[in-house]
Amino acid sequence: MSDAGEIEEDRVLLRVSGQKVTGTLMQPDVPVPGFLFVHGWGGDQGEDIAQAEALTRLGCVCFTFDLRGHAGSDAERDGVTRQDGLEDVLAAYDQLASHPLVQTEGIGVIGTSYGGYLSALLTAHRPVRWLALRVPALYPDSEWDTPKARLDKEVVRRYRQEPQDEGNDRALSACAAFRGDALLVSSEHDEQIPREASVSYQAAFRNARSFSHRTILGATHAMRDEGHQRIYTRMLTGWIEDMVKSSRVAG
Amino acid sequence: MSDAGEIEEDRVLLRVSGQKVTGTLMQPDVPVPGFLFVHGWGGDQGEDIAQAEALTRLGCVCFTFDLRGHAGSDAERDGVTRQDGLEDVLAAYDQLASHPLVQTEGIGVIGTSYGGYLSALLTAHRPVRWLALRVPALYPDSEWDTPKARLDKEVVRRYRQEPQDEGNDRALSACAAFRGDALLVSSEHDEQIPREASVSYQAAFRNARSFSHRTILGATHAMRDEGHQRIYTRMLTGWIEDMVKSSRVAG
Numbered sequence: 001m002s003d004a005g006e007i008e009e010d011r012v013l014l015r016v017s018g019q020k021v022t023g024t025l026m027q028p029d030v031p032v033p034g035f036l037f038v039h040g041w042g043g044d045q046g047e048d049i050a051q052a053e054a055l056t057r058l059g060c061v062c063f064t065f066d067l068r069g070h071a072g073s074d075a076e077r078d079g080v081t082r083q084d085g086l087e088d089v090l091a092a093y094d095q096l097a098s099h100p101l102v103q104t105e106g107i108g109v110i111g112t113s114y115g116g117y118l119s120a121l122l123t124a125h126r127p128v129r130w131l132a133l134r135v136p137a138l139y140p141d142s143e144w145d146t147p148k149a150r151l152d153k154e155v156v157r158r159y160r161q162e163p164q165d166e167g168n169d170r171a172l173s174a175c176a177a178f179r180g181d182a183l184l185v186s187s188e189h190d191e192q193i194p195r196e197a198s199v200s201y202q203a204a205f206r207n208a209r210s211f212s213h214r215t216i217l218g219a220t221h222a223m224r225d226e227g228h229q230r231i232y233t234r235m236l237t238g239w240i241e242d243m244v245k246s247s248r249v250a251g
Numbered sequence: 252m253s254d255a256g257e258i259e260e261d262r263v264l265l266r267v268s269g270q271k272v273t274g275t276l277m278q279p280d281v282p283v284p285g286f287l288f289v290h291g292w293g294g295d296q297g298e299d300i301a302q303a304e305a306l307t308r309l310g311c312v313c314f315t316f317d318l319r320g321h322a323g324s325d326a327e328r329d330g331v332t333r334q335d336g337l338e339d340v341l342a343a344y345d346q347l348a349s350h351p352l353v354q355t356e357g358i359g360v361i362g363t364s365y366g367g368y369l370s371a372l373l374t375a376h377r378p379v380r381w382l383a384l385r386v387p388a389l390y391p392d393s394e395w396d397t398p399k400a401r402l403d404k405e406v407v408r409r410y411r412q413e414p415q416d417e418g419n420d421r422a423l424s425a426c427a428a429f430r431g432d433a434l435l436v437s438s439e440h441d442e443q444i445p446r447e448a449s450v451s452y453q454a455a456f457r458n459a460r461s462f463s464h465r466t467i468l469g470a471t472h473a474m475r476d477e478g479h480q481r482i483y484t485r486m487l488t489g490w491i492e493d494m495v496k497s498s499r500v501a502g
Contacts, residue, residue: 007304007307007308012314012316012346014316014339014342014343014346016319016338016339016342017335017338019319019326019335019339020326021316021317021318021319021339021342021343022296022316022317022322023296023314023315023316023317023343023346024296024300024303024314024315024316025312025313025314025346025347025350026303026304026307026312026313026314026315027307027312027313027350027352028283028307028310028311028312030352032279045273045274045275049275052275052277053258053277056258056277056278056279057258059279060279061276061277061278061279062276062277062278063263063274063275063276063277064274064275064277065263065265065272065273065274065275066272066273066274067272068267068270068272071273075270075271084268084270087267087268088265088267088270088272091265091267091272092265092272092274095263095265095274095276096276099276099278100351100352101278101281101351101352
């Protein structure tokens with residue numbers, strides 16, 4: 001965060017015609033935190049722009065993208081599997097991690113609904129320090145290679161209504177292994193993700209360095225209401241400021 | 252400058268298993284300006300720390316260093332020539348230019364006295380967008396390879412008291428070819444650099460994109476007075492903010 005003037009200072013030794021020249025490099029505090037945004041099923045990166053801009057203004061580098069089968073993609077939405085989605089998220093993560101201002105120790109992921117599910121899965125494959133999941137979805141592990149659009153909706157609905165643990169759920173298993181800071185944001189009137197699913201996520205995050213669960217009152221799953229959007233943006237940026245600051249104090 | 256939230260936004264196209272994934276990278280406005288500081292004869296990089304910190308707080312990357320024969324160096328001061336000094340400055344410039352946040356189109360150089368003379372010479376060899384010279388020294392081109400400490404002081408004194416032009420002066424010739432923005436800062440009570448030398452510099456900067464000449468009232472050449480130092484720091488940071496902003500507007 002650009003806390004009005006944090007400075008990093010490094011000694012540099014140059015050799016000039018065999019002679020030693022001692023220098024000092026001063027730069028704004030770097031690396032900066034990097035954040036990857038993963039949108040929900042049927043959405044696109046446009047959903048995440050407001051939050052990404054807010055975090056960039058705090059001095060972070062942000063990466064949003066359209067999942068395969070959505071928006072800028074030429075794949076058929078009905079054909080993409082969860083494995084395809086996970087591969088897209090991995091590629092997007094690697095793109096962000098290759099940025100010269102970003103280091104893997106300082107990467108956060110912010111996922112919504114299906115994108116939250118994929119974000120949880122990502123943490124099993126790449127270093128993630130901060131994980132914010134808004135209304136994350138849950139799916140049975142079975143039918144992993146069935147296109148997501150062709151999963152039996154009734155089976156999925158029932159799965160979400162029962163308590164689940166990491167024993168046979170890849171996403172919850174990744175959450176149980178997650179050691180970073182986690183934020184879970186629910187919508188009070190979520191018509192797709194029942195309370196049981198949030199409870200399963202909350203229970204799974206038992207090894208997280210810190211865990212916070214917030215509910216946005218009156219909000220629906222898609223949360224199109226601008227007032228709710230603003231509440232979420234404030235919640236997210238406040239949480240990230242706190243987390244980044246405390247990670248600095250911790251060194 | 253971190254103008255509380257300038258954002259750079261770039262489209263990124265990823266290929267994942269032969270599929271197209273469209274992303275957007277948002278980052279704080281980069282590259283950032285880079286500034287090289289060149290201290291005076293008999294001084295060291297400690298002289299420049301206050302100004303370097305002030306510019307780093309504005310979001311710039313800064314590099315200060317000790318010239319060969321000074322402070323951290325193991326060379327004998329009495330043996331170093333102007334050519335040695337120029338080579339040190341070139342190496343320090345190249346070090347700054349290699350920084351991932353800096354591009355050569357956005358490098359400024361800030362030199363004091365002998366360091367101002369070397370900074371002017373540097374502009375003939377490397378791209379410099381902003382050049383700030385405080386009480387820059389002048390020397391005859393002759394005896395180029397004589398150690399600086401062994402130059403005839405009386406010859407140098409007389410050279411500075413007469414109007415000089417770029418016809419046979421490497422430093423003034425570099426200033427005449429300089430197309431960036433230039434700031435010349437004089438001390439009212441300079442006991443080493445007479446008014447004629449400043450006038451020669453001012454005349455030489457006739458091709459600069461912009462040129463400003465300021466005099467710090469009551470100041471001596473070394474300007475040890477803290478009040479004068481603060482005036483200079485404010486002058487320098489204000490000038491650089493203006494220059495960087497107008498270069499952004501100009502694209």
